[in-house]
Structure formats: structure tokens, C-alpha cells
Amino acid sequence: MRVLILGGDGFCGWPTALHLSNLGHEVGILDNLSRRNIDNELEAGSLTPIRPMGERIRAWREVSGRDIAFFNMTLGEDFERLVALLRDFAPDAVVHFAEQRAAPYSMKSARHKLYTVDNNLNATHHLLAAMVESGRDIHLAHLGTMGVYGYTTAGLKIPEGYLSVTVDTDFGPTRQDILFPPNPGSIYHMTKTQDALFFQFYAKNDGLRITDLHQGIVWGTQTRETRLDERLINRFDYDGDYGTVLNRFLMQAAVGHPLTVHGTGGQTRAFIHIQDTVRCIELALASPPERGERVRILNQMTESHRVRDLAQMISRMTGADVNFVPNPRLEADENELVVANDQFLALGLDPITLEDGLMDEVTAIARKYAERVNPERIPCVSHWNAERSQAATQARAGEGPGREASMAAGQAAR
Amino acid sequence: MRVLILGGDGFCGWPTALHLSNLGHEVGILDNLSRRNIDNELEAGSLTPIRPMGERIRAWREVSGRDIAFFNMTLGEDFERLVALLRDFAPDAVVHFAEQRAAPYSMKSARHKLYTVDNNLNATHHLLAAMVESGRDIHLAHLGTMGVYGYTTAGLKIPEGYLSVTVDTDFGPTRQDILFPPNPGSIYHMTKTQDALFFQFYAKNDGLRITDLHQGIVWGTQTRETRLDERLINRFDYDGDYGTVLNRFLMQAAVGHPLTVHGTGGQTRAFIHIQDTVRCIELALASPPERGERVRILNQMTESHRVRDLAQMISRMTGADVNFVPNPRLEADENELVVANDQFLALGLDPITLEDGLMDEVTAIARKYAERVNPERIPCVSHWNAERSQAATQARAGEGPGREASMAAGQAAR
Numbered sequence A, B: 001m002r003v004l005i006l007g008g009d010g011f012c013g014w015p016t017a018l019h020l021s022n023l024g025h026e027v028g029i030l031d032n033l034s035r036r037n038i039d040n041e042l043e044a045g046s047l048t049p050i051r052p053m054g055e056r057i058r059a060w061r062e063v064s065g066r067d068i069a070f071f072n073m074t075l076g077e078d079f080e081r082l083v084a085l086l087r088d089f090a091p092d093a094v095v096h097f098a099e100q101r102a103a104p105y106s107m108k109s110a111r112h113k114l115y116t117v118d119n120n121l122n123a124t125h126h127l128l129a130a131m132v133e134s135g136r137d138i139h140l141a142h143l144g145t146m147g148v149y150g151y152t153t154a155g156l157k158i159p160e161g162y163l164s165v166t167v168d169t170d171f172g173p174t175r176q177d178i179l180f181p182p183n184p185g186s187i188y189h190m191t192k193t194q195d196a197l198f199f200q201f202y203a204k205n206d207g208l209r210i211t212d213l214h215q216g217i218v219w220g221t222q223t224r225e226t227r228l229d230e231r232l233i234n235r236f237d238y239d240g241d242y243g244t245v246l247n248r249f250l251m252q253a254a255v256g257h258p259l260t261v262h263g264t265g266g267q268t269r270a271f272i273h274i275q276d277t278v279r280c281i282e283l284a285l286a287s288p289p290e291r292g293e294r295v296r297i298l299n300q301m302t303e304s305h306r307v308r309d310l311a312q313m314i315s316r317m318t319g320a321d322v323n324f325v326p327n328p329r330l331e332a333d334e335n336e337l338v339v340a341n342d343q344f345l346a347l348g349l350d351p352i353t354l355e356d357g358l359m360d361e362v363t364a365i366a367r368k369y370a371e372r373v374n375p376e377r378i379p380c381v382s383h384w385n386a387e388r389s390q391a392a393t394q395a396r397a398g399e400g401p402g403r404e405a406s407m408a409a410g411q412a413a414r
Helices: A013-022 A034-042 A053-064 A079-089 A110-134 A187-206 A245-254 A274-286 A307-318 A342-347 A354-367 A386-397 B013-022 B034-042 B053-064 B079-089 B110-134 B187-206 B245-254 B274-286 B307-318 B342-347 B354-367 B386-397
Strands: A002-006 A026-031 A068-072 A093-096 A139-145 A162-169 A172-179 A209-215 A217-219 A259-262 A268-273 A296-300 A303-306 A322-325 B002-006 B026-031 B068-072 B093-096 B139-145 B162-169 B172-179 B209-215 B217-219 B259-262 B268-273 B296-300 B303-306 B322-325
Touching: A002 A013, A002 A079, A013 A026, A013 A053, A013 A274, A053 A068, A068 A079, A079 A110, A079 B110, A093 A110, A093 A274, A110 A139, A110 A187, A110 B079, A110 B110, A139 A187, A139 A274, A187 A209, A187 B187, A209 A274, A217 A245, A217 A274, A217 A354, A245 A259, A245 A307, A245 A354, A259 A307, A268 A274, A274 A296, A274 A342, A296 A342, A303 A307, A307 A322, A307 A354, B002 B013, B002 B079, B013 B026, B013 B053, B013 B274, B053 B068, B068 B079, B079 B110, B093 B110, B093 B274, B110 B139, B110 B187, B139 B187, B139 B274, B187 B209, B209 B274, B217 B245, B217 B274, B217 B354, B245 B259, B245 B307, B245 B354, B259 B307, B268 B274, B274 B296, B274 B342, B296 B342, B303 B307, B307 B322, B307 B354
Parallel strands: A002 A026, A002 A093, A026 A068, A093 A139, A139 A209, A209 A296, A217 A268, A259 A322, B002 B026, B002 B093, B026 B068, B093 B139, B139 B209, B209 B296, B217 B268, B259 B322
Antiparallel strands: A162 A172, A162 B162, A268 A303, B162 B172, B268 B303
């Protein structure tokens, strides 16, 4: 199979490219290096020493004997060049990671909101329009997020994309499958719910074959392929914008800082290991929907945990203390989350669990590279709206009602 | 009240500006004249002789003694200028018409799809982010469309924005209000369903006060204010992209051409007269939602008709013949449409009916300006996807199965 990986320099894209290349597929990467440029903007960087794209590709050729093509371009800008690429590289499948993917980054300022919307929506739309324009029958696998589900009624297991509901009509109750009603918690998540509407339209109007993977929070750093040579190492983000809750706890533990839990830590989140991510994409590409079929939606996650339980798990492993600090996000303090992931299990996914894999992250990544950490970058400094921003400012100044919690507010973990 | 009309040079925007100015409000218009520029691109134009914006505003000052401010700028481009405008003009309300609003135009080519998405989504998002950034409490009234509703089960009356559904959970069935599941029929309609997600997010996260008006197809040309002086005359579009079904029937009747009905003409559509549009906006601005309230959604329409019944109504009035031609749109041939519009009726709307107002359009507009018509511009030449485009080409060449209908395919009315 020929596969084009959009955003193939990123945290999920790079190991996916290597995994698919290792399986014998012809792999190309399209990326504009925006994630590295955002590191420059934020004065942050990967804990692990990732190499420039050219070096990565040369190292992969040395290690595996396989070539990966690299196209340095921005998805969503030059439409004609994209159409030409789809015709010339002639992929059977496209994997689309080329979106700004951090919720806190998307909420930093008006400029970051505008960038995230403009970048993500035009990227996805250019891709879909170019697939039609190319005249080629290409399967699109898009990386979405569990965060598009908003309707978390107690007792409801989150289905895979579509929800069965009953509506009252003049002729009595009628049963219907609808796209799960979205309730995004950030500008970033909102763009993914808007992407879903692009997919529905292009699948219906042009018969495009689309798989949308609603992914949980990815943890872990290395896959079988990225471990083969240190020049192939994957990103590890621990900063307040791009670092996910687990990575930030790991870094805090590694540098001897208490684990900072937002609010009560009662938020339940879905997780998946990066090795399972690349395996899921392999499985999704092997089972594309038929032309004319509705958008196939799979929940790409393997387990759910409350944030405070994660903190306790890491505390047990490392001896770190746990602190509770004010939550910069506008969200419920406590939520349930039971998620269906039957489709990937049926396709043969055998998940890596947190209990099994987490200690390896502590020793092989967090402790090994701890001397590269910049502790100032760990706090989340984005606030979801004017009220939360004001509360944080007052807490820092010791004026507000949140004074008790303020001592740790500067180091709030996501 | 101070009101800023975004897209105030357009078909709905201009009469709204005059109506609100006449009521004594301070009115400003923001527009980049894109609708006039698209006329240049399409080599089409308003049947009625609309005047340049400067002349319109001078004429209104002469007629009414009132000033309207004009800001020539593109919503969605210069964010800082928009924030400054919201601070300096200091509107209490903003009415947002500033989107590309023709379904066939949005489907003409890949370039038109990209333009419609980029223009409409960035326009709406810049506006919302600027409202937050300005720090001012502004009520936004957005012009949406009935076309966002897709779920037209027989016996279901389309509610105003939100649908009550029952979902099965582990604890038994649970009742929930959800945003009506969208099923847009064109790229244009799709952008409006994506706008709805912007509104939901900004109302929830930032407490913005937002009214979304789901409008039917607007018919009629003049309002009380635009009739006061010929220099104030409103647009009348009859071309295949921007002319709605009713206007194109009127033009066909005026120039002695058979009325061309797409498919079986069994498509049911919702309608509203332009005079009722401006009255509805007046009513919506007088009853804004509270801060923290969910997005208020009103169906802005007054009656529903099947397209073939409309054709027969106009045929009765004018003696024109009716022809059935292939449908360029991908849509069901026949659909029901029963729409709730209780909120506007409760606010005091007293609708103008097609039976009462249509003959005036025939004589005062279509026949009066018939010498300005370009008959070549009446056909719809956009096709919804590759299959429909191919079918039309074959029909024109006399090769395809649609040969019988092909004689009129070049003059297909929307």
C-alpha cells in the first residue's frame, strides 16, 4: 500500500510513518514542521532529543533499508500543489494528523484561537476537496479525539460515533442513528467537531471513504521502531500546553516536584499507548469503509481513569507527593466515562495497560532525560475564559478567594 | 440602540440597515462588496439597478435625514481592526450576514468550495473572538438557514434549533435536548452547521449572547424603506447561482420562457418575504437572550411549499408553461417539511403571504426591469458531484439516458 502521512513529523505521525514503513508500505510524509516552530514560540521543547527530519529519514534508511519521502508543505495553503501530490505520489490511503492538537494552546489568546480554527479547518477541507479533485479513490484515516463527545449522561456508554435515539413524531416514536451530539471543551476540540461535519458531507456527496479515529489521550513515548536508534526517538512533551496530564506527572515525579492535580482530579479521561496508536492505524487502514458507506468512526482508546487515580498510581511508583490546585479549564469537576471500543478489539488489538507500561516511561524517558527539563515550562498558563484568567491572577497576587490553593497555581498540571 | 450590520450591502443586509435606521437606531455597515465582485466574476448582476454604497447612503440621508456609517473591510482578515471597530463604534448588537450565501456558487468548483469554507468560517470565528476580546457585552444575531436541518422524518415538525430525544442508558431511558442533528445539502449549508458549533462553544465558554435565525428562502425585493427612492432599491438575483427558485420562475415568466422545475418539483421549501425578514430581525434584537443562556434559535420562515406548487401558482398568475428538467442537486426528489415558527409569531410577526405578495413582484419588479435580463444567466450550471456533472454533460451531448429531458437541461432552474 502507498500511504501519505500528513503531519508525519509529530508525536503520533512520526511513529506511525515508521510503523507502516516497517510493515512494507510505501510511506510519504507531508509536514510543515509547525510543531517544532511552536516549540520555538513557546520556548519549550521535547524532553527527548528529537532529530531534524532529514536526519530521521537518513537514520531510518540506515536501520531498515527503507526510504520515506518528505514533502515540506502546509496543508490548507497551496491547493494545486496538494492535488498534484495526490496524483503523483498516488497514495491508496492518507493518514491525517496535520492539525494543531493542544487544547491549552488553542485557548492561550485570541491569536491562538484564530490560528487553530483557520489551520485545522482549512487543512481538513483542502484535503477533502483535493481528494475529490484528484479523481483518485483514496481512503482517508483522520485522527480525531474522544473530546468531541460531550453528552456524558450517567449510565450511557459512549458508542463509536453514532448514537441511537428515539424521537416523537405524529406517527409515534421513531428510532434514529445520529452523529453523537458534540459538546467540545476547547477551541481545539471544537475544530474536531467541525471536521466531523466535513466528513459527513464529503462521504455523502462525493462517496469519499473516510475513517475517523476518536482517540483518547496518548501516553508513552517509544514504539518498536523508534527504539531501534536514538536518532529515531519520538517526542515527549511535558510543557503546560502540549504535555498531557500523564507526562506532566512523570516529569514532576522525575524532578522531585509534587504532582499537581487540577480541581478535584475527578475528571475521567480515556487513554491509549503510542504503540497501540500505530497498531490501530495499521488495523484501520486494513479495513477501509466501502465507497458510499457512511463515515466509519472508531474509538481509539484502551482504558479510562480518573486523573487523581493516575496521580496516585504514579505516586505509588515514584514516591512523589500529590497536590490539588485550581483548574484553569472550564469543565465539570467530576465526570464518568465508559467508552465502547469493540471495533478495534474485534480487529485484533491487544492493549498495553498503564499498570504494565508506566514504570518503563519513568525510568527509560523521564529519569533518563531529566537533566533536559525546564521546570518553568511545566505549568499550564492558558485560561479558558476571562473569569478563570482573572481568578488565576488574583490567586497569584494573593487577593482572591483561591489563596489557599495559590501557592501551587503556578505549577498547575493539566 | 447601536447596531452594526455585517454584510450590509447585500440582499438582506441593506434593507435591514434601512429598516433599523428608520426605527431610530444608530446603524453602521461593514461590507467588503464581495457580492458585487462575485457579480463581476459570474458576468451576472441584479435585475434591479442597485446603486453604489456611497450613493445609497447619500440617498438615505436625503430621504430620511439619518446617517449610516460604512466600513469597507473583510470580516475574517484583519482581527485587530475588527476589535478596534467593536470598541469604537460600540454596538449593542451585531447582525451577521457577512457570509457567501449561495449553495450553487459553493458547489461550482474546488476553488468555490475552498472560498466558501475559508470565508464563512473565518468570518464567524473572527467576529466571536473579537466580541470576547473587545470586553463589551454585544448581542449577536446571525443569519442561518433552514437548510441546516437534515433529519426530516415523516411526521416530525422541525423544532426551533433543539430536538428532544430519548436515549437508553443503564438506568433506563433518559430525555435530552440536543442541537438538531445537521444534514447539510451543500458546502454553503455545511458552513452554517459548523457556525452553529462556534455559537454553542462561545455561548458556553464566554457567556456570549447569541441568536441564530434559521431563515427560509427569502422572496420579494422591496421593503417600505427601499421603495422610498429608486436609488435605495434592493437587489433581485435571477441567475443560476444566486437567484432562488421563486425569482427564477418570475424571470422566466417575465421573458416568456417555460418555468423549469428540477426533478419532480416535490422538494418542499420554507419561505419568508424580505419585509418579514427585516421585521424578524427587529424583533430578535428587541428580545436578546440573557448572558449565560443557551444560544437562542428561531425559525425565520412563514410558509412552506413544494416547488411544483410554486410553479403552478406563478403559471396561474402569468400564463407561463411548466417544464420538468433533471435536478443538478444531490437531494431527495420528494420531501415533507413542517416547521415550527412559534417564537416569532409570539413576538408579534404578521406574515406577508405568497398569495398576497407575489403578483406585485411580477409587475413591479420582473416585468418592469425585464429589459435588463440576460437569459443566459438563468440556468444553474453548478453540479453537486462528479456523477451529476457527467450526467449533465452526457445529456447536453445527447448521449445519456436523460436525453428526453436534455433539451431543457441548459435552462434548469433551481
